[in-house]
Amino acid sequence: xxxxxxxxxxxxxxxxxxxxxxxxxxxxxxxxxxxxxxxxxxxxxxxxxxxxxxxxxxxxxxxxxxxxxxxxxxxxxxxxxxxxxxxxxxxxxxxxxxxxxxxxxxxxxxxxxxxxxxxxxxxxxxxxxxxxxxxxxxxxxxxxxxxxxxxxxxxxxxxxxxxxxxxxxxxxxxxxxxxxxxxxxxxxxxxxxxxxxxxxxxxxxxxxxxxxxxxxx
Numbered sequence: 001x002x003x004x005x006x007x008x009x010x011x012x013x014x015x016x017x018x019x020x021x022x023x024x025x026x027x028x029x030x031x032x033x034x035x036x037x038x039x040x041x042x043x044x045x046x047x048x049x050x051x052x053x054x055x056x057x058x059x060x061x062x063x064x065x066x067x068x069x070x071x072x073x074x075x076x077x078x079x080x081x082x083x084x085x086x087x088x089x090x091x092x093x094x095x096x097x098x099x100x101x102x103x104x105x106x107x108x109x110x111x112x113x114x115x116x117x118x119x120x121x122x123x124x125x126x127x128x129x130x131x132x133x134x135x136x137x138x139x140x141x142x143x144x145x146x147x148x149x150x151x152x153x154x155x156x157x158x159x160x161x162x163x164x165x166x167x168x169x170x171x172x173x174x175x176x177x178x179x180x181x182x183x184x185x186x187x188x189x190x191x192x193x194x195x196x197x198x199x200x201x202x203x204x205x206x207x208x209x210x211x212x213x214x215x216x217x
Contacts, residue, residue, distance in 0.1 A: 010167035014079075014128045016057070021082045025058040032124060035210040036061050038194040039123050039152035040068075042212055047071045049118040052142065054107050055079070055125035059087025065121065066094060075117070076102040077110060079128075108134040115144040123152040126177065127159070127169040136184035143217035149186060151213040153177065155193075158209045174211060186215040 012024040040061060045051060048071045056062055056076035066074045074094075076087055087102045094100035105111060107125065120139050129135045139149055154162075159171045172180075174191065181189050194210040 006164035007167045010164045010169065013164075014168055016080050017082045021080065022058070022086060025060075025083060025086065028057055028124075029060045034194070034196045035152060035154075035208075036123050037064070038210055039121065039150055039212050040064055042150055042192065042214055043068050043119060043121060045069050045072060045119050050075070050116065051119040051121060052077060052112070052117045054120065054122040054139070056087055056102070057083050059083075059090050059102060062087065062091050062100060063094060066100060072099075074100045075112075076100070077107070078102070078104060079106060080104070108138055110138055110142055112142045114141055115147075116142050118144055118147045119150070120147070121150045121152075124154070126151060126153050126172065127165070129170065132172075132180050133184060136180060136186070140185055140217045145217060147217045149181075149213070149215050149217065151177070151181075151215075153211055153213075155209050155211050158207075161206065177213060181213060181215050186217060189213060189215040 009024060012021045016022065016025050043065065045068055047069060049069050050073045051065055051069060052075045053062065053065060054077050056078055059076055062074055062076055078084055081104050084102045084104045088095055091100055103111065120143055126132060143149065156171050156173045159165050159169065165171060178189055192212050192214065196208050
């Protein structure tokens with residue numbers, strides 16, 4: 001894959017747009033399925049809780065989150081208008097039932113009241129936060145006191161082996177993110193790890209690791 005192609009894909013990983021963005025989202029669903037489902041498995045909401053997912057992409061995994069809250073409500077929030085429209089179409093039955101909604105915007109400035117959610121879940125978004133302290137402050141604001149943040153990411157050693165992460169990605173270590181969460185006022189910070197074998201860009205077997213931070217507002 002040449003550098004220009006890597007740059008284009010990296011830009012769409014940050015903010016998928018148009019037909020290319022839709023295609024990239026499809027491959028993200030496949031490539032990140034294990035990671036997302038591992039993170040979703042750590043969601044343990046009560047049946048009437050409200051869950052916010054930041055960066056849900058085309059909403060492919062939204063119904064799996066909603067299944068965990070039979071009498072609750074799911075909100076998906078994404079930087080990309082293309083992804084919001086795709087998620088609404090893919091989940092139109094649940095949107096029509098009034099149990100799911102999707103909104104566009106930036107995680108550093110979300111249109112929700114203080115304490116709106118018991119859970120916030122985000123996967124593969126922290127690489128694109130220019131000033132994570134702002135996003136974390138906003139996440140803490142929209143969480144109820146004692147609410148839970150689940151933040152999933154690939155660790156530094158995995159990200160450094162993906163060539164296109166040179167373009168616009170902010171790769172952060174486990175220690176750095178832990179410190180960010182502490183500085184942001186989150187408590188009871190725990191991490192869990194998951195590893196799966198995938199093919200790398202050259203088609204060779206590679207270990208992809210996922211790290212999930214689980215903490216309280």
